[in-house]
Amino acid sequence: xxxxxxxxxxxxxxxxxxxxxxxxxxxxVSDKTRRKVERAADELGxxxxxLASSLTTGRTKLIGLISNNFHNPIFLExxxxxxxxxxxxxLRPLLVNLSDETDPQNSVRLLRxxxxxxxxxxxxxxxxxxxxxxxxxxxPVVHSFGRFSSAPEVHVVGIDNIxxxxxxxxxxxxxxYQHIAFLGGPESATSTQDRFxxxxxxxxxHPEVRATHSFASAYSFDAGRVEMTKQLMTDRADAYFxxxxxxxxxxxxxxxxxxxxxxxxxxxxxxxxxxxARWENIALTTIRQPIPEIVxxxxxxxxxxxxxxxxxxxxxLFACRIVERETLRPIP
Amino acid sequence: xxxxxxxxxxxxxxxxxxxxxxxxxxxxVSDKTRRKVERAADELGxxxxxLASSLTTGRTKLIGLISNNFHNPIFLExxxxxxxxxxxxxLRPLLVNLSDETDPQNSVRLLRxxxxxxxxxxxxxxxxxxxxxxxxxxxPVVHSFGRFSSAPEVHVVGIDNIxxxxxxxxxxxxxxYQHIAFLGGPESATSTQDRFxxxxxxxxxHPEVRATHSFASAYSFDAGRVEMTKQLMTDRADAYFxxxxxxxxxxxxxxxxxxxxxxxxxxxxxxxxxxxARWENIALTTIRQPIPEIVxxxxxxxxxxxxxxxxxxxxxLFACRIVERETLRPIP
DNA sequence: CCTCGCTTTGCAACCGGTTGCAAAAATCAT
DNA sequence: ATGATTTTTGCAACCGGTTGCAAAGCGAGG
Numbered sequence: 001x002x003x004x005x006x007x008x009x010x011x012x013x014x015x016x017x018x019x020x021x022x023x024x025x026x027x028x029v030s031d032k033t034r035r036k037v038e039r040a041a042d043e044l045g046x047x048x049x050x051l052a053s054s055l056t057t058g059r060t061k062l063i064g065l066i067s068n069n070f071h072n073p074i075f076l077e078x079x080x081x082x083x084x085x086x087x088x089x090x091l092r093p094l095l096v097n098l099s100d101e102t103d104p105q106n107s108v109r110l111l112r113x114x115x116x117x118x119x120x121x122x123x124x125x126x127x128x129x130x131x132x133x134x135x136x137x138x139x140p141v142v143h144s145f146g147r148f149s150s151a152p153e154v155h156v157v158g159i160d161n162i163x164x165x166x167x168x169x170x171x172x173x174x175x176x177y178q179h180i181a182f183l184g185g186p187e188s189a190t191s192t193q194d195r196f197x198x199x200x201x202x203x204x205x206h207p208e209v210r211a212t213h214s215f216a217s218a219y220s221f222d223a224g225r226v227e228m229t230k231q232l233m234t235d236r237a238d239a240y241f242x243x244x245x246x247x248x249x250x251x252x253x254x255x256x257x258x259x260x261x262x263x264x265x266x267x268x269x270x271x272x273x274x275x276x277a278r279w280e281n282i283a284l285t286t287i288r289q290p291i292p293e294i295v296x297x298x299x300x301x302x303x304x305x306x307x308x309x310x311x312x313x314x315x316x317l318f319a320c321r322i323v324e325r326e327t328l329r330p331i332p
Numbered sequence: 333x334x335x336x337x338x339x340x341x342x343x344x345x346x347x348x349x350x351x352x353x354x355x356x357x358x359x360x361v362s363d364k365t366r367r368k369v370e371r372a373a374d375e376l377g378x379x380x381x382x383l384a385s386s387l388t389t390g391r392t393k394l395i396g397l398i399s400n401n402f403h404n405p406i407f408l409e410x411x412x413x414x415x416x417x418x419x420x421x422x423l424r425p426l427l428v429n430l431s432d433e434t435d436p437q438n439s440v441r442l443l444r445x446x447x448x449x450x451x452x453x454x455x456x457x458x459x460x461x462x463x464x465x466x467x468x469x470x471x472p473v474v475h476s477f478g479r480f481s482s483a484p485e486v487h488v489v490g491i492d493n494i495x496x497x498x499x500x501x502x503x504x505x506x507x508x509y510q511h512i513a514f515l516g517g518p519e520s521a522t523s524t525q526d527r528f529x530x531x532x533x534x535x536x537x538h539p540e541v542r543a544t545h546s547f548a549s550a551y552s553f554d555a556g557r558v559e560m561t562k563q564l565m566t567d568r569a570d571a572y573f574x575x576x577x578x579x580x581x582x583x584x585x586x587x588x589x590x591x592x593x594x595x596x597x598x599x600x601x602x603x604x605x606x607x608x609a610r611w612e613n614i615a616l617t618t619i620r621q622p623i624p625e626i627v628x629x630x631x632x633x634x635x636x637x638x639x640x641x642x643x644x645x646x647x648x649l650f651a652c653r654i655v656e657r658e659t660l661r662p663i664p
Numbered sequence: 665c666c667t668c669g670c671t672t673t674g675c676a677a678c679c680g681g682t683t684g685c686a687a688a689a690a691t692c693a694t
Numbered sequence: 695a696t697g698a699t700t701t702t703t704g705c706a707a708c709c710g711g712t713t714g715c716a717a718a719g720c721g722a723g724g
Contacts, residue, residue: 001470002444004680015704020682027683030690030702050445051383051392052680055709060383065427070412071607073405080402083429092446095397095427097415112334113382114424138333221611253613275403279553281585281613336710347674352712359713362672384710387679 003046012040023048054115063302064111064119064139066096068126072219072246074274074291078122078144081295089303091117098126104133112137118302120144124191125219128153135313140305144298147190152313155305157298159289160317161191165198167287168241168269171322173206176332177239177267182213183227183251185243189219192243195271199241212237216247224250225257232258232266239267239328245274248284252327268327271320283326290318335378344372355380386447395634396443396451396471398428400458404551404578406606406623410454410476413627421635423449430458436465444469450634452476456523457551460486467645472637476630479522484645487637489630491621492649493523497530499619500573500601503654505538508664509571509599514545515559515583517575521551524575527603531573544569548579556582557589564590564598571599571660577606580616584659600659603652615658622650 009016014033021027022037029037040046054060063086069075079095086093094116096107107130111119118140121131131154134141146156165182172180182199184192196213203211212235216223224247231237232254242248248270255262262268263285270277273288297316305311324330341348346365353359354369361369372378386392395418401407411427418425426448428439439462443451450472453463463475463486478488497514504512514531516524528545535543544567548555556579563569564586574580580602587594594600595617602609605620629648637643656662 002680006680016681017683017704018702020680021703024682028702033702047441047444049447049680051447052387052709053682055384055387055680055711056682058709062426070408070415073408073608076402076405076408076411079408079411079427080429080431083402083427084431087429092442093427094394095411095415095425097412097419099412099416109379110424112379115381115383221607225612249611249613253611256613275553276405276608279581279585280557281581281588334710338710348711349674349713350672352710353673356712360672365672381710384679385712387681387710388712390679 002049003044004049007044008037008040008046011044012036059306060115060117061091062094062114062116063091064096064107064114064116065093065122066098066107066111066119066130067122068098068101069123070097070099072244073276074245074272075122077275077291078295081292082120082122082299085295085299089299091303098123098130104130108133108137108139111139117306118142120298120302121146122298124158125186125189128190131156138309140302140309142298142302142305144294147194148315148317150315152315155301155313155315157294157301157316158318159294159320161194162198162201164271164287164320165195165200165241166202167198167320167322168195168271169199169202169211171269171328172239172241172267173202173209174331175239175267175329177209177237179210179212179237179239181211181231181237181240183224183231183240183242183247184213184215185219185223185247186217187215195241195243210237216243216250219244219247221246221250221253224248225254227251228254229258232260236266239263239269242268242270245270245272245277245284245286248286248327249276249282252282252284262327263329267329269322273323277323278325285325285328286323287320288323289320293318334381335376336381339376340369340372340378343376344368391638392447392449393423394426394446394448395423396428396439396446396448397425397454398430398439398443398451398462399454400430400433401455402429402431404576404606405608406577406604407454409607409623410627413624414452414454414631417627417631421631423635430455430462436462440465440469440471443471449638450474452630452634453478454630456490457518457521460522463488470641472634472641474630474634474637476626479526480647480649482647484647487633487645487647489626489633489648490650491626491652493526494530494533496603496619496652497527497532497573498534499530499652499654500527500603501531501534501543503601503660504571504573504599505534505541506663507571507599507661509541509569511542511544511569511571513543513563513569513572515556515563515572515574515579516545516547517551517555517579518549519547527573527575542569548575551576551579553578553582553585556580557586559583560586561590564592568598571595571601574600574602577602577604577609577616577618580618580659581608581614584614584616594659595661599661601654602659605655609655610657617657617660618655619652620655621652625650
């Protein structure tokens with residue numbers, strides 16, 4: 001059915017190798033045969049079969065892009081950046097949705113069957129066991145938005161969540177809040193654990209402020225709203241550092257529903273700076289995570305690993321900064 | 333490096349064909365050799381190479397999932413459903429981001445190189461030329477969220493946008509609004525054109541109400557906010573049917589910023605019913621598009637086409653319904 | 665024990681490409 | 695024009711599987 005090398009070779013009156021070579025970068029073909037081949041290929045509408053060539057070259061240019069974050073709007077941005085970035089380098093993302101998968105081995109099997117050249121694990125909530133499993137299967141792997149470690153087992157690109165926790169606490173204290181609180185995501189998420197740690201580190205150094213904490217059941221609007229409602233009815237703090245932006249918006253909604261105002265009665269600072277955070281009817285003060293840089297660096301890292309699979313695991317962290325909007329009162 | 337058929341065959345003491353057959357559904361192998369092979373395969377950690385087998389079988393189980401909607405939160409839901417649905421059927425989505433691509437032929441080339449078994453075009457804004465190009469290249473293709481046509485050139489699964497436009501106009505009129513308006517997405521989008529048509533059809537049958545219209549520059553928050561701000565300063569209507577939910581939220585934000593209330597001063601109805609629409613601080617009245625059904629049906633359609641490529645193009649439309657929230661006043 | 669019919673097995677060709685190698689052709693220096 | 699060099703070309707083997715075909719193996723029936 002489809003046009004193959006052979007068809008083109010016959011039409012152009014050359015050998016199959018000649019055709020192959022005109023389509024391979026840096027192979028030795030004379031201009032004359034190249035032209036003959038190109039004409040024949042054009043006329044027949046020939047497209048080389050990337051999968052067949054992968055058999056001998058050992059390269060598929062397929063990159064497994066695996067994630068379980070299909071409910072956090074920030075990840076649409078992440079997917080957009082990843083797919084474009086990969087495409088720009090001639091790589092194709094094979095998307096794997098791990099939302100209800102618990103066994104890393106299944107994903108390893110799947111991606112091995114398709115001989116992906118590399119794997120990007122894009123998730124802040126997925127267990128490190130996944131990235132590790134790929135590494136053990138000898139596939140180049142980068143864990144984007146993963147947990148920082150000084151002795152990393154796999155390549156990790158992301159932010160320093162402990163530092164973010166510190167930054168948030170400092171921001172609240174600098175604004176003169178007396179009772180500050182951490183309203184985290186699920187306690188099992190490493191990102192929550194780290195942000196919590198950083199937050200409390202700073203709080204402890206400031207005995208004059210009171211610091212409390214609680215955890216929402218998920219990084220979601222509903223969980224944020226539920227947890228903040230609970231807070232408002234019991235021991236309301238002056239300002240909250242919420243697990244992430246969606247959680248923050250849920251919390252904000254609870255504050256408004258309770259007839260309170262933000263930042264008048266309650267201050268809120270989020271983390272991520274997703275597009276929605278700057279929408280005027282939300283205007284969330286938040287810690288900006290430099291998503292484009294993280295994605296770009298992840299792609300760059302995975303591509304260099306294609307050539308140097310043995311490369312020592314490294315951690316690349318990007319600085320975050322506070323984006324001032326309207327859910328925190330100004331610094332006095 | 334990797335374990336191949338041959339390795340397993342040698343270890344099990346059988347021919348390569350025997351190994352191949354134990355891994356092929358419905359092939360003839362005795363229990364005895366099957367057991368031998370399975371044991372050897374297990375010990376070596378063998379995984380059949382799906383790409384190599386695709387060479388002879390002509391099936392890759394790869395489905396091109398192509399879209400340009402990487403900024404509308406509803407599409408995160410769409411990607412979630414598509415990837416899970418495909419995975420559940422043993423198919424792998426090869427994601428293609430068409431955000432800055434204008435030539436369908438490039439995508440056709442790309443997906444041909446990877447011999448995808450089928451293509452799903454998931455976009456409400458992409459020109460029909462894309463889906464058509466795939467069909468002309470003899471690939472099974474389904475255009476999800478595409479435009480309805482009574483004589484379709486390709487398979488289309490989606491909603492009847494004209495009917496939605498009618499439904500919106502009727503809803504506004506039933507609620508007693510005297511001056512109703514259509515605030516569409518970009519005029520070039522087929523979805524906008526159709527919704528506009530339906531809206532105006534109904535308006536014309538009601539000479540007692542005044543109907544005006546305008547178009548935002550994109551299906552985005554900012555475009556909605558800009559266009560609504562313009563409206564408020566010139567010829568403000570009593571209620572608006574906005575192009576989609578993000579546009580509606582932008583419009584809502586403009587109304588609030590202008591010190592007006594919704595639905596008190598201005599009514600708004602959106603379209604899509606994305607997750608955010610039900611968030612309590614948004615509470616958007618909107619027309620619900622049955623995304624899960626559309627996705628499911630699209631996948632079902634593309635899989636049946638794998639077996640019957642010549643199947644006549646058909647259009648599958650799903651009914652929409654109004655979800656009553658708080659941006660439209662109640663029916664008197 | 666032999667024959668018949670069915671199942672299982674291995675051989676070898678093939679899928680659509682790539683590539684090392686040696687022969688052929690082109691280029692260069694003399 | 696000649697020989698030495700360099701470039702281009704085709705052959706054939708290979709990548710990791712699948713599959714048609716014929717031979718081998720098997721159990722049943724006579």
